[in-house]
Amino acid sequence: MAETPVRIVLVDDHEMVLQGLTSMLMPFRDRVRVVGQATGADQAVRLVSGLNPDIVLCDVRLQGASGLDLCQRLIELDPSRRVVLLSVYDDEQYLFQALRVGASGYLIKQITGVELVRQLELVRAGERVIDTALAGRAVDTAARLASGEFWPGARQGLTHRESEVLSFIVTGVSNRGIAQRLVVGEETVKSHLRSIYRKLEVSDRAGAVAVALREGIFR
Known part of the structure; x- marks a missing residue:
């Protein structure tokens, strides 16, 4: 029996981004299905509670709120909730913060549709995903932090x-x-x-x- 598509809710305060992500994922609808969209944190909490998606794909920065705070809030409401943060910021400090609040992944918005779908499938399978280039720099940053630099x-x-x-x-x-x-x-x-x-x-x-x-x- 074929595996059902990964059900995701998109959260971003820009309608254009939501539309762009939905369009990018449309060719892969047999593998990933957008079941809901939210432009704010409170709306996202209500939507996720009602739809119970496999994954919440959320921007790091929202108007008047933080995607990191939303991630933490969603996980506090349901510890099994999987949240992947999608951002334009390839900053390892944001990555560290995302991992600290329990995110299942941190990806950069330059990601291709094919790669995004693959990463979302890995998250549903229980893995934690991190942008490859950012992960390499994060290792170096962690080592320098441990030595008291920065x-x-x-x-x-x-x-x-x-x-x-x-x-x-x-x-x-x-x-x-x-x-x-x-x-x-x-x-x-x-x-x-x-x-x-x-x-x-x-x-x-x-x-x-x-x-x-x-x-x-x-x-």
């Missing part, structure tokens, strides 16, 4: 930019001030803050400062 906060899983934001928090710079210094929008700063709080397991600026000082990230 930026302040790298051991706590902070990206280089998050480390910069944390340094401003420690010195009392406002969100607006941080945005001006880094030449980004305040919403981007808030997104970094949410990620920092999650990784340091705190809920506010004061908690982040306390951890930064206690752990010697910044003095």
